[in-house]
Amino acid sequence: MEHGVWPSTFPALGQQVNGHPLAYLDSAATTLRPRSVIDALVDYYSADNANPSRVHTLASRAADRLSSARQTVARFLNAPDPAEIIFVRGTTEGINLVAGTWAVANLRRGDDIVLTVAEHSSNLMPWTRAARQTGARIRVLDVDDEGRPRLDQFKNILSKRTRIVAFNHVSNVLGFVNPVKEMCALARHAGARVVIDGAQGAPHVRVDVQDIGCDFYVFSGHKMLGPMATGVVWGRRDLLDLMPPYHVGSNMAHAVDFDRAEFEHGALKFQAGTPDVAGPVGLAAAVRFFEAAGHETLRRHDEELVQYGLARLAEVHRLRIIGSQSPERRVPVFTFVMEGHAATAVARALDGRGIAIRAGDMAALPLLKRFGVSEAARASAYVYSTHADLDRLADALHALGK
Numbered sequence: 001m002e003h004g005v006w007p008s009t010f011p012a013l014g015q016q017v018n019g020h021p022l023a024y025l026d027s028a029a030t031t032l033r034p035r036s037v038i039d040a041l042v043d044y045y046s047a048d049n050a051n052p053s054r055v056h057t058l059a060s061r062a063a064d065r066l067s068s069a070r071q072t073v074a075r076f077l078n079a080p081d082p083a084e085i086i087f088v089r090g091t092t093e094g095i096n097l098v099a100g101t102w103a104v105a106n107l108r109r110g111d112d113i114v115l116t117v118a119e120h121s122s123n124l125m126p127w128t129r130a131a132r133q134t135g136a137r138i139r140v141l142d143v144d145d146e147g148r149p150r151l152d153q154f155k156n157i158l159s160k161r162t163r164i165v166a167f168n169h170v171s172n173v174l175g176f177v178n179p180v181k182e183m184c185a186l187a188r189h190a191g192a193r194v195v196i197d198g199a200q201g202a203p204h205v206r207v208d209v210q211d212i213g214c215d216f217y218v219f220s221g222h223k224m225l226g227p228m229a230t231g232v233v234w235g236r237r238d239l240l241d242l243m244p245p246y247h248v249g250s251n252m253a254h255a256v257d258f259d260r261a262e263f264e265h266g267a268l269k270f271q272a273g274t275p276d277v278a279g280p281v282g283l284a285a286a287v288r289f290f291e292a293a294g295h296e297t298l299r300r301h302d303e304e305l306v307q308y309g310l311a312r313l314a315e316v317h318r319l320r321i322i323g324s325q326s327p328e329r330r331v332p333v334f335t336f337v338m339e340g341h342a343a344t345a346v347a348r349a350l351d352g353r354g355i356a357i358r359a360g361d362m363a364a365l366p367l368l369k370r371f372g373v374s375e376a377a378r379a380s381a382y383v384y385s386t387h388a389d390l391d392r393l394a395d396a397l398h399a400l401g402k
């Protein structure tokens with residue numbers, strides 16, 4: 001990949017931060033946006049902005065933009081039907097939607113919800129709340145010392161009481177790509193429904209929801225070059241049609257009166273009120289960016305970043321990577337602790353050199369505790385990241401670790 005093109009493609013990369021060129025290594029939190037996504041937003045607002053409907057020309061254009069974005073996202077996921085694409089504000093809202101509708105309507109006392117210890121708070125709290133509301137029980141699958149889910153244990157945890165299993169495609173701490181297809185097969189064999197938190201998966205791994213075999217796949221557009229506060233729930237059409245709505249109000253129902261309402265079908269039933277149009281339009285532009293760059297090219301770039309990043313970080317004294325140090329099944333997300341340095345102090349020191357990383361509990365405290373810590377630092381690279389960014393990271397950490 002031609003690294004030299006990125007500053008012109010990603011305008012934010014052209015700036016200096018604290019007197020240094022920006023090295024943006026916080027992409028797992030939110031990515032930078034390419035010019036094509038920014039232009040799509042400006043173009044929508046400049047030309048076609050209206051409350052979507054078929055009653056006047058602009059409204060009709062806005063409706064077409066939304067429907068075309070739905071088709072683009074369906075293609076991105078290989079979803080069989082665009083009516084299965086629910087636009088939400090992000091993974092957090094998406095998982096709350098599934099837990100608050102499917103789970104609350106279907107779970108009973110004595111049922112089990114299975115999660116892994118590596119879940120982000122946004123794929124943990126909606127389930128603990130659903131468990132409290134329904135009397136269901138949470139069961140937690142461990143990971144091994146490399147951060148891989150303990151599939152041996154999974155078989156024992158699953159039972160005929162398991163109604164739903166929710167796990168991440170890629171952990172935001174470990175960067176490990178879970179064997180989601182195998183996990184889905186095991187869960188479905190036990191008769192459970194499967195929800196995949198794709199917040200860190202969709203940005204890096206080619207997603208084919210039909211091949212994976214899940215029931216719901218949820219991701220955030222803003223973690224894959226799309227606009228802030230965009231996200232998607234993909235759900236199997238037969239399940240969507242049986243689920244109660246999430247929010248109720250205009251657009252998701254017809255013939256509404258005090259004593260009745262006729263709900264829309266498929267995804268539309270879950271999108272009450274005036275929809276966001278610019279967000280999905282921008283997200284569709286992000287999908288087209290991936291398609292133009294080529295998934296294979298992006299995958300190879302990721303692989304290179306993983307190998308180079310792991311090698312450079314291995315040279316830093318007193319630095320411990322959380323999870324596997326092998327480049328296999330990995331995306332370029334590097335979480336680490338440095339002996340003698342608080343993670344937040346590390347992040348602040350790097351910021352002084354123009355290097356943006358994250359620090360804290362990563363909204364994944366149970367997993368950090370599993371690895372014996374309560375906070376960590378995380379550098380996460382993406383399509384616009386270069387070896388030079390990772391060199392600057394490693395050199396700055398090396399200077400700190402001396």
Ligand SMILES: Cc1ncc(COP(=O)(O)O)c(C=O)c1O
Nearest residue numbers: 090091092120122172199200220
């Ligand atoms: C694995 C994982 N799940 C869920 C989320 C929540 O995503 P959002 O904040 O976009 O709702 C994140 C965000 O960091 C994440 O990394």
